[in-house]
Amino acid sequence: MSDTHVSDFDREAGFGDYFALLKPRVMSLVIFTALVGLVVAPVSVHPVVALSSLLFIAIGAGASGALNMWWDADIDAVMKRTAKRPVPSGKVTADEALGIGVALSGMAVVMLALAANLVAAGLLAFTIFFYAVIYTMILKRWTPQNIVIGGAAGAFPPMIGWAVATGGISVESVLMFALTFMWTPPHFWALALFMKSDYEDAGVPMLTVTHGRRVTRNHVLGYTIALAPVALGIGFTSIGGPVYLAVSAVLNAMFLMGAWQIWRRDETSAEADGYKVEKRFFRLSLSYLFLHFGALLVEASLRGFGFGGW
Structure with missing residues (x-):
């Protein structure tokens, strides 16, 4: 051949x-x-x-x-x-x-x-x-x-x-929608912070390209702050419960801390350590959504056995 x-x-x-x-x-x-x-x-x-x-x-x-x-x-x-x-x-x-x-x-x-x-x-x-x-x-x-x-x-x-x-x-389904909707911007903007050149080369107007990394860091923190009450609020609905609320409280505390660390950084220090903080936040964001929805499954299972819920 x-x-x-x-x-x-x-x-x-x-x-x-x-x-x-x-x-x-x-x-x-x-x-x-x-x-x-x-x-x-x-x-x-x-x-x-x-x-x-x-x-x-x-x-x-x-x-x-x-x-x-x-x-x-x-x-x-x-x-x-x-x-x-x-x-x-x-x-x-x-x-x-x-x-x-x-x-x-x-x-x-x-x-x-x-x-x-x-x-x-x-x-x-x-x-x-x-x-x-x-x-x-x-x-x-x-x-x-x-x-x-x-x-x-x-x-x-x-x-x-x-x-x-x-x-x-229903209210519950809209809140589940809102959880993913509010999670998406900080998740992708964290990625964009250490993948900026890709979007620049492709001509995609990602926030890091059009407004710079400083503005993007501000937005990551702002959306993460707005995300927390949405995530926690689900815990007080018919599909929530103490297990979900505990998981959400821990995850949102970690997410807020990560966003705060991203916001505090300047580009010199971020570039010097290879954007480790941004990459760690991005990895956490992958687990964040999965664990929130996983906790809702746990609550549903507990209710099925006569436990869980409020």
Whole structure:
């Protein structure tokens, strides 16, 4: 076999490349938060309905990821952390990504409507539209507030899960939405603080690029302060309880301390130690959301055994 044939074979897309197109890491968070929204709801759901609904929500999330990679292929190719994604690396064509994204979007919404209800399907459809069009095509390249407004797309899954169970929206589901929505800016801005060159090279107007790291540090602290009462407030609703409240209190104390440390730093000291504080805060932010929703699952389990809650 010639070298040319070997090279062409190596560039052929495999199952892993098409799966990567769906952003599996993001999908896993979507599935988990949707599961929590479904489980903590006051209405029980048949296991078959629950599992099929989660599958279609996951497919919808994957469809959003494929559409995002289709549209963002040009800037993904410039940024170090995204250059190896399926489309910029040439393993999957842009047309394939678009076709997969559109097909999976339609299938996910229609099947969720059939498996659960129209409210849940409507929320999923709006989530896909918001992420693919409002965030990816409009906000991301237009405003430094891209991640603030666009964060709504990642905040809808627990509301969708709640709607699968109840057929509606409530204070509890809105607060779960708000928890993810308010968490998103400090999470991504912490990343941007030590990945600024990527966004500069790609021409993405992240806050660090348009207003500088000092302003970004101010915003990280401000949003973290605003996030704390939202997170703690869930503990006093019907889905909260002492376990959740204890977990949330510890996590928010740690998060606030981390944001304070980020705010106090200047760029000279941050660059000198390789942005260790910012990277530590970013890692904590990954656990922050997972542990909050995990605590809600614990509360739901305890209530199922006659414990937990207020």
